[in-house]
Amino acid sequence: xxxxxxxxxxxxxxxxxxxxxxxxxxxxxxxxxxxxxxxxxxxxxxxxxxxxxxxxxxxxxxxxxxxxxxxxxxxxxxxxxxxxxxxxxxxxxxxxxxxxxxxxxxxxxxxxxxxxxxxxxxxxxxxxxxxxxxxxxxxxxxxxxxxxxxxxxxxxxxxxxxxxxxxxxxxxxxxxxxxxxxxxxxxxxxxxxxxxxxxxxxxxxxxxxxxxxxxxxxxxxxxxxxxxxxxxxxxxxxxxxxxxxxxxxxxxxxxxxxxxxxxxxxxxxxxxxxxxxxxxxxxxxxxxxxxxxxxxxxxxxxxxxxxxxxxxxxxxxxxxxxxxxxxxxxxxxxxxxxxxxxxxxxxxxxxxxxxxxxxxxxxxxxxxxxxxxxxxxxxxxxxxxxxxxxxxxxxxxxxxxx
Amino acid sequence: xxxxxxxxxxxxxxxxxxxxxxxxxxxxxxxxxxxxxxxxxxxxxxxxxxxxxxxxxxxxxxxxxxxxxxxxxxxxxxxxxxxxxxxxxxxxxxxxxxxxxxxxxxxxxxxxxxxxxxxxxxxxxxxxxxxxxxxxxxxxxxxxxxxxxxxxxxxxxxxxxxxxxxxxxxxxxxxxxxxxxxxxxxxxxxxxxxxxxxxxxxxxxxxxxxxxxxxxxxxxxxxxxxxxxxxxxxxxxxxxxxxxxxxxxxxxxxxxxxxxxxxxxxxxxxxxxxxxxxxxxxxxxxxxxxxxxxxxxxxxxxxxxxxxxxxxxxxxxxxxxxxxxxxxxxxxxxxxxxxxxxxxxxxxxxxxxxxxxxxxxxxxxxxxxxxxxxxxxxxxxxxxxxxxxxxxxxxxxxxxxx
Numbered sequence: 001x002x003x004x005x006x007x008x009x010x011x012x013x014x015x016x017x018x019x020x021x022x023x024x025x026x027x028x029x030x031x032x033x034x035x036x037x038x039x040x041x042x043x044x045x046x047x048x049x050x051x052x053x054x055x056x057x058x059x060x061x062x063x064x065x066x067x068x069x070x071x072x073x074x075x076x077x078x079x080x081x082x083x084x085x086x087x088x089x090x091x092x093x094x095x096x097x098x099x100x101x102x103x104x105x106x107x108x109x110x111x112x113x114x115x116x117x118x119x120x121x122x123x124x125x126x127x128x129x130x131x132x133x134x135x136x137x138x139x140x141x142x143x144x145x146x147x148x149x150x151x152x153x154x155x156x157x158x159x160x161x162x163x164x165x166x167x168x169x170x171x172x173x174x175x176x177x178x179x180x181x182x183x184x185x186x187x188x189x190x191x192x193x194x195x196x197x198x199x200x201x202x203x204x205x206x207x208x209x210x211x212x213x214x215x216x217x218x219x220x221x222x223x224x225x226x227x228x229x230x231x232x233x234x235x236x237x238x239x240x241x242x243x244x245x246x247x248x249x250x251x252x253x254x255x256x257x258x259x260x261x262x263x264x265x266x267x268x269x270x271x272x273x274x275x276x277x278x279x280x281x282x283x284x285x286x287x288x289x290x291x292x293x294x295x296x297x298x299x300x301x302x303x304x305x306x307x308x309x310x311x312x313x314x315x316x317x318x319x320x321x322x323x324x325x326x327x328x329x330x331x332x333x334x335x336x337x338x339x340x341x342x343x344x345x346x347x348x349x350x351x352x353x354x355x356x357x358x359x360x361x362x363x364x365x366x367x368x369x370x371x372x373x374x375x376x377x378x379x380x381x382x383x384x385x386x387x388x389x390x391x392x393x394x395x396x397x398x399x400x401x402x
Numbered sequence: 403x404x405x406x407x408x409x410x411x412x413x414x415x416x417x418x419x420x421x422x423x424x425x426x427x428x429x430x431x432x433x434x435x436x437x438x439x440x441x442x443x444x445x446x447x448x449x450x451x452x453x454x455x456x457x458x459x460x461x462x463x464x465x466x467x468x469x470x471x472x473x474x475x476x477x478x479x480x481x482x483x484x485x486x487x488x489x490x491x492x493x494x495x496x497x498x499x500x501x502x503x504x505x506x507x508x509x510x511x512x513x514x515x516x517x518x519x520x521x522x523x524x525x526x527x528x529x530x531x532x533x534x535x536x537x538x539x540x541x542x543x544x545x546x547x548x549x550x551x552x553x554x555x556x557x558x559x560x561x562x563x564x565x566x567x568x569x570x571x572x573x574x575x576x577x578x579x580x581x582x583x584x585x586x587x588x589x590x591x592x593x594x595x596x597x598x599x600x601x602x603x604x605x606x607x608x609x610x611x612x613x614x615x616x617x618x619x620x621x622x623x624x625x626x627x628x629x630x631x632x633x634x635x636x637x638x639x640x641x642x643x644x645x646x647x648x649x650x651x652x653x654x655x656x657x658x659x660x661x662x663x664x665x666x667x668x669x670x671x672x673x674x675x676x677x678x679x680x681x682x683x684x685x686x687x688x689x690x691x692x693x694x695x696x697x698x699x700x701x702x703x704x705x706x707x708x709x710x711x712x713x714x715x716x717x718x719x720x721x722x723x724x725x726x727x728x729x730x731x732x733x734x735x736x737x738x739x740x741x742x743x744x745x746x747x748x749x750x751x752x753x754x755x756x757x758x759x760x761x762x763x764x765x766x767x768x769x770x771x772x773x774x775x776x777x778x779x780x781x782x783x784x785x786x787x788x789x790x791x792x793x794x795x796x797x798x799x800x801x802x803x804x
Binding site for chain 1: 645
């Protein structure tokens with residue numbers, strides 16, 4: 001169906017606004033002339049759009065920049081706190097919600113434990129989180145809601161198709177939340193959301209492609225291709241945690257045996273650490289277990305850094321298992337930038353080295369050399385920041401300009 | 403830089419031509435009114451474009467269709483043989499070239515053995531193939547050249563970055579061939595080209611995403627996402643053959659040990675078959691080896707179909723090894739349609755069943771259920787047809803319409 005002239009005009013306007021905003025966002029502060037040059041839009045169009053932005057507070061003039069011959073131009077910048085977004089991370093152990101500004105800075109954070117809740121309680125908790133966050137903000141500056149959750153999520157329709165930990169199946173959470181709040185709502189799988197956050201907020205080189213591998217209680221990858229989340233045909237792209245990689249492996253909570261999650265998740269690593277503690281009474285891990293009754297990832301990391309050999313073996317073995325999976329990702333995707341996120345990143349450099357070594361050893365040489373595997377931000381908020389990034393890229397057209 | 407009005411006009415014209423041509427190609431024969439309805443273009447624009455197509459012979463009027471009330475409309479269809487393309491498959495054992503029509507039908511085929519040639523000889527062979535094919539066609543109807551080759555290929559610049567079998571490194575074959583012939587030339591890795599062929603010529607449901615896994619002497623995947631070849635950051639996406647999957651495996655020709663190729667390539671399977679023949683004097687494979695001195699994939703297939711147990715074990719083991727790799731593809735990409743191509747497809751249904759079974763057993767249930775793994779066309783020309791498909795989608799805008 002051909003577009004009506006009006007729709008076309010509105011679309012052009014929205015495209016121009018997105019273009020100007022992302023130029024100011026990634027290249028600002030900038031003069032109107034510079035924005036015109038960078039975007040290819042006319043001075044008049046840029047001035048109109050910037051005028052609107054200044055009137056609505058999303059941008060402001062910050063005085064004159066250096067002169068390039070004539071009168072020094074007025075510089076314009078995005079006002080980072082002029083709009084806030086609500087980000088939610090529906091984690092397995094807790095729901096976290098935050099008000100986040102346009103640069104991905106958390107302005108207010110609320111957390112609710114969720115253990116033992118059923119699907120109905122879980123939804124009530126989501127509503128409560130959002131109500132708390134809205135009450136703590138100037139309602140009119142909230143752009144919308146972004147939600148990250150484990151499981152299979154249909155991001156286009158805003159439907160959680162399957163989240164086993166929350167007892168949710170085919171829950172149209174997007175519609176439920178936007179009907180209740182009147183705010184645009186975006187929902188994505190947690191690893192996929194986190195990938196979008198790395199892409200928008202932690203991507204100085206503005207790589208168009210990026211893979212985020214999130215390893216915590218669950219294991220999943222988020223794939224950004226050409227600045228957009230890649231979902232696959234059934235919103236399952238990157239669901240590598242339940243691919244069987246060990247023959248005759250241990251049982252996974254998905255019901256199968258030997259899934260990647262059974263050897264690389266935080267749970268699996270901590271189990272290994274406890275076994276190592278039990279088997280080596282002189283190890284630092286044994287002392288921790290004796291003292292506190294439980295070992296954390298931070299304990300394993302500090303024991304490793306202090307030179308404890310059993311701890312180091314646990315870390316290296318975990319890193320190698322993930323490295324093997326990442327070699328698979330390199331062969332399939334050949335995406336140069338791979339970011340490790342999630343609680344397991346706390347294992348630090350010994351872990352990263354093992355991941356890199358194994359991924360490289362198992363990949364085609366030229367591809368391995370081109371690939372950079374890095375630890376992402378240790379930030380616990382990567383999922384909610386990612387959900388917010390998804391919202392912002394969609395609502396504001398904030399896709400990085402190269 | 404803003405586009406000039408002239409460039410914009412020419413671009414619009416090319417876009418409209420592509421839109422009309424692919425509508426006729428995928429939905430034709432169709433009336434001008436129907437094309438206008440399907441494309442959203444005005445009747446006038448469609449009539450202009452169709453007029454040009456008829457004048458240049460790429461389309462023709464084939465009489466009147468059924469009336470829908472008024473005067474019965476004139477139907478227009480693409481003339482499949484109005485343009486030919488040159489497709490080349492620079493295979494490891496032979497170079498094959500063909501003249502191919504717009505529907506992917508081979509009109510003329512030439513083959514040259516290549517064993518033992520160096521890079522210089524190989525290039526001379528390519529020139530000879532093209533000269534032969536051009537001599538056998540009306541030169542003015544040849545659209546261009548499409549080339550498929552093993553190795554890493556920079557399709558955007560037309561450079562073969564690395565083709566170990568041909569002793570080529572950073573060879574700008576695209577420029578060499580287009581300078582020599584004056585024809586637009588496209589070059590892609592063989593598996594990637596083959597994927598594009600499946601997409602354009604063997605995709606009745608017009609799936610936007612598709613993975614072709616080509617298993618012959620080499621092993622590689624071609625990934626089509628949203629109607630376009632996905633290359634990765636260094637044109638290595640789908641290069642799964644040299645991912646190490648066996649600890650302490652046998653040496654691969656890439657120099658590493660235990661690559662996927664060492665257990666799934668035709669060479670590996672035939673080695674297994676010979677070992678099985680040697681170990682089972684009563685097997686059909688032993689009889690073949692005794693009689694001819696060598697076993698072919700066809701021999702293994704027919705022995706399996708005749709109920710020979712050692713042959714069946716070889717086939718099932720090969721299928722399982724590939725199924726394991728495909729489970730990895732499913733977890734990363736979640737692309738529903740996976741097509742098996744290459745000489746190993748000759749192993750038939752017993753092989754396919756083993757691939758499917760293992761891929762499904764190792765994948766997340768919901769994703770496995772959604773995935774369809776099929777044997778592609780047994781056609782030996784899948785690579786050259788794919789190279790031609792790449793050329794056609796780029797030069798004619800022949801991306802399937804949904």
